[in-house]
Amino acid sequence: MGSREVLGQAARLASSGLLLQMLFRLITFVLNAFVLRFLSKEIVGIVNVRLTLLYSTTLFLAREAFRRACLSGAAKRDWSQTVSLLWLTVPLGVFWSLFLGWVWLQLLEVPDPHVVPHYGTGVVVFGFSAVVELLGEPFWVLAQAHMFVRLKVIAESLSVILKSVLTALLVLWLPHWGLYIFSLAQLSYTTVLVLCYVIYFAKVLGSPESAKQQALPVSSMTDLLPSMTRSRVSNAFVNWEEAKLTWSFFKQSFLKQILTEGERYVMTFLNVLNFGDQGVYDIVNNLGSLVARLIFQPIEESFYIFFAKVLEREKDATLQKQEDVAVAAAVLESLLKLALLTGLTITVFGFAYSQLVLDIYGGAMLSSGSGPVLLRAYCLYVLLLAINGVTECFTFAAMSKEEVDSVGFILANCFNMGIRITQSLYFIHRYYQKSPHRPLAGLFLSPVLLGTFALSGGITAISEVFLCCEWGWLARLAHVAVGALCLGVTLGTAFLTETKLIHFLRTQLGVPRLADKTT
Incomplete structure (x- = not known):
């Protein structure tokens, strides 16, 4: 498969992921606003911080x-x-769910059962849900490796919609169930997600013609089950080079997980906030990271696969097929430009509209106090997160096992996001140093566009002072109108000055066709 074809598939996967994230975040956005009107913020804090942390940590590790x-x-x-x-x-998931479940039940503060009922059941079910989801891992990896776009869209859409509808109905009809509601909804989500992948491959592999059309490396469902004697090229149970690479990724991923979920670990283990304040914090946190999860996560996941398929580990850029190296450089430059522009837009406009967004979403409970300051800080963090996601996407795909193991990269994860970005930029610069390609040019914007961002930031900041948020709805609408005008001018300037990026978006990141290879 050529690099151009892989690029097209990665782009369709990224755009599909982006559309999925838009749907999921919209559903979650509305659902959180709904839940807050029927359940206490303490329950929201336990579910969204403590139980979700148990689930995500188990899966991540x-x-x-x-x-x-x-x-x-x-x-x-x-x-x-x-x-x-x-x-x-x-088995790793079983170990981590049991160990972390014991920590969550025995070592952490247990909430008042009158305020947060059925906490123990919630811990058990969320841990079990993580194990259930791991049962579909071979199917998920096979689907990702072969860019099965529609399968991902259908599976994740069905599971998220079912979870959301079930949560809303139970909150409306049986609010006294407490954590039973979220436990049942979480288990239904993971079960449906796994079943979608299993049923799909059972159907495809049950038809020899369909399996051949998909060019799958397996011919039956039994090939997707573990076997001690099934290897066709050696007697080894697993590829030990692949296993060593897994261990290398685990060491740096473990540190990355601590940094990514650091604030939740602090809240969970150090009790710096009560459960109600944790609920409020999590809502603001989700709003602040909305764009990062909406746009950057599907792009990072999809183009990691692209870079991993196109580039060979252990080889310098000058020793690889030059057409593939050139395509990878062009894609990386465009992704960096897209990340920088998106991050700057969020930072500039988010500063002046944080208080208004929180006031509309949750009222005075969110818009007063430290909520707006926290959301503004997240807007700046999104800029760093955007660049870091793209650079690490390339770095992890191109690094050799020894470089993944490097002390410098692991230490970079221990310091902060900025050092992580610097480390990735250095690797990318060194990787392309002896070639004519310069993908890091994607981090440079035209002076006109930078001036437009600065002017928009100043105008919207002044607008916030005079029009938001104590002067009524007419003033707020005027503030929104000022922001919309500035945003339009900024996007128009970007459209005129960043012609290379616009061409990339038009040709590669369009809405995916329905008639892709998974039909």
């Missing part, structure tokens, strides 16, 4: 490193060994 390692160089591997390696995520 059990599968993240396996995903990164097993999505690299898919065309060359023995999939029987890869499948066997992926099934190791299940």
Whole structure:
């Protein structure tokens, strides 16, 4: 498969992921506003901070490193060994869910059962849900490696919609169930998600013609089950080079997880906020990270696969196929430009509209106090997160095992996001140093566009002082109108000055066609 074809598939996967994230975040946005009107903020804090942290930590520790390692160089591997390696995520998930569940029940503060009923059940079910989701890991990796766009869209859409509808109905009819509501909804989400992947592959592999059309490396469902003797090229149960790469990714991913979820770990283990304040914080946190999860996460996941397929580990850029290196450089430059522009837009306009957004969403409970300051800080963080996501996306895909193991990169994860970005930029610069390509040019904007951002930031800041948020709805609408005008001018300037990026977006990141390879 050529690099251009892989690029097209990665772009369709990214745009589909973006559309999915838009749907999911809109549903979550409305659902949180709905739940706040029926349940206490203490329950919201327990679910969105403590139980969600248990679930995400279990999944991250059990599968993240396996995903990164097993999505690299898919065309060359023995999939029987890869499948066997992926099934190791299940016993790992059982171990982590039991260990972390014990910590959550025995070592952490237990909430008042009159305020937050059924906490123990919530811990057990959220941990079990993580294990259930890991049962679909071989199917998910196979689907990602072969860019099955529609499968991802359908599976995740069905599971999220079911979870949201079930949560809303139970909150409306049985609010006294407390954490039973969210536990049942979470278990239904993971079950439906796994079933969608299993049913799809059972249908495809049950038809030899369909399996051949999809060019799958497996021929039956039994090939997706672990086996001690199934390897076609060696007697090894797993590919040990792949296993070593998994271990390398695990070491740096463990530190990255601590940084990513750091504030939740602090709140959970140090009790610096009560459960009600944790609920308020989480709502502001979700609003602040909305764009990062909406746009950057699907792009990072999809183009990691692209870079991993196009570039070979262990080889310098000058030793690889130059057409692939050139395509990778052009894509990286465009992604960096897109990340920088999006991050700057959020930072500039988010500063003046944080208080208004919180006031509309949650009233005085969110818009008073430290809420607006916190949301403004997140707007700045989004800029760093955007650049970091794209640079690490390339870095993790192109690094050799020894470079993944490097002390410098692991230490970079220990300091802060800025150092992580610097480390990735250095790797990218060194990778392309002996080639004519300069993808880091994507981080440079025209002076006219930078001036437009600065002018928009100043105008919207003045507008916030005089029009928001104590002067009634007419003043607020005027403030919104000023922001819309400035945003239009900024986007128009970007459209006229960043012609290379616009061409990339038009040709690669369009809405995915329905008639893709998974039909």
